[in-house]
Amino acid sequence: MAKDINRVIKRESQLNLISYTMIVVLTVLVGVLLFSMLGNVDLPDHWLLNNDIVRTLVTGLLLMVVLYLVDQHSRLRKELVAIHADLETAKAQLQTAYDRLAFTHRAAELMTSLTADTGLSQILQESIPHFGADAAAVVGDDVHLFSAEGVSPTEAQRAIIKVALDAVRAGKPLSIADGENESSALAVPLRIEGQLKSVCCLWSKHGEFEPDQMEGLQLIARIIEMSMENRDLLEGLRAQLEGTLTALAHLVELRRPDYVRSSSKVADMAVSVGLLLGMGGSALSDLRIAATLHDVGMLDVPVSILGAGRPLTIEEMLTVQQHCASGALIVKNAHFSREIQEAVFSHHERIDGTGYPAGLRGDQIPLSARIISVCDAYAAMVAPRPYRAAMSDSQALAELKKGAGSAFDTQVVEAMARIIGHTKVTSDASADNVAALLQQVS
Secondary structure, three states, X not given: OHHHHXXXXXXXXXXXXXXXXXXXXXXXXXXXXXXXXXXXXXXXXXXXXXXXXXXXXXXXXXXHHHHHHHHHHHHHHHHHHHHHHHHHHHHHHHHHHHHHHHHHHHHHHHHHHOOHHHHHHHHHHHHHHHHOOOEEEEEOOOXXXXXXXXXXXXXXXXXXHHHHHHHHHHOOOEEEEEOOOOEEEEEEEEEEOOEEEEEEEEEEOOOOOXXXXXXXXXXXXXXXXXXXXXXXXXXXXXXXXHHHHHHHHHHHHOOOOOHHHHHHHHHHHHHHHHHHOOOOHHHHHHHHHHHHOOOHHHHHOOHHHHOOOOOOOHHHHHHHHOHHHHHHHHHHHOOOOHHHHHHHHHOOOOXXXXXXXXXXXXXXXXXXXXXXXXXXXXXHHOOOEOOEOOOOHHHHHHHHHHHXXXXXXXXXXXXXXXXXOOOOOOHHHOHHHHHHHHHHHO
């Protein structure tokens, strides 16, 4: 295309040069004739000027040059029109490609930012106007279908299931036009880990889809496939993670009876507090893991100290205090995130800097560690010990409030009070909302 444009521009320049030369020559001749006529000046009696043959040839040559210029300009105009048409076609194709890629990017955003069902539903809804379809669906074990306004879902589902079955039998993308009913459909099989799991379909009640729309649907299908595969992979990794957490927790329980139940309680309370303090996403997931493993370093503490059943000596307390650093090293070797390592390491630090193992103070202590500190202290106080009885909820909360600002983060203590029901929970963080969010996190 660029070469054609350059060639046309070069030819136009050449024709313009010839045209300007002809104009100058003719202008000079006309000027000479006018000068001779108006000034009664006789032209030189030269045989070239008086020879009829020469004058005829010159006139014919000029006429031929003029006709050539007219013809070349006409051809050049046609080429320019053709190039303009090609440019418009290329522009339309470029716009189509841009729209296709933009919608593909949109589909990828939806599948990664929303849950699987919600993201898929949103893609199907937006596919209807994007492709000019009357219905869009993914057909598998069940049918996710959306139809345009005024279109019967029953009719659309019947047509889409038919084309989906055809695509499954063919094992490849299909474009089907029903001349009798003037309808058409596109279907692309979705394969997860090489196995055909479902079919992505578009259906138009009247009219046919453009050929390039099949390419667009295939791109969307690939996005859905990759998203489903990634979710399956993440579920597998999550199952492995839960297995690792359970194994580590049970190892600690061999040394500290009832650790699994206690750490689970601390983790549940920590997530509730985190929600009230505005945490979400991966931070909330990391908080749950850190709370579950916060005392995993007890694996390095001798059983004789853990089962002493009496107040510990200073030397024994120093040994116990090493469990924070030991736990951080264990979760590091297990390849948990840096945030989880820091939370496990710092969960016995105090706001006033008198905690251990590093003597951190205030905001130097990660928020997750400050939350675990309060929840762990509360769980310890309401649980019985061989050397003391269990505290009531009110007594434990009173102790937390005494330590607010010195041992514990004041905002965390206030959130903890709301969680255990001693302060009225506002409507934007009701017990129902917290329970629902906990269910999502877990």
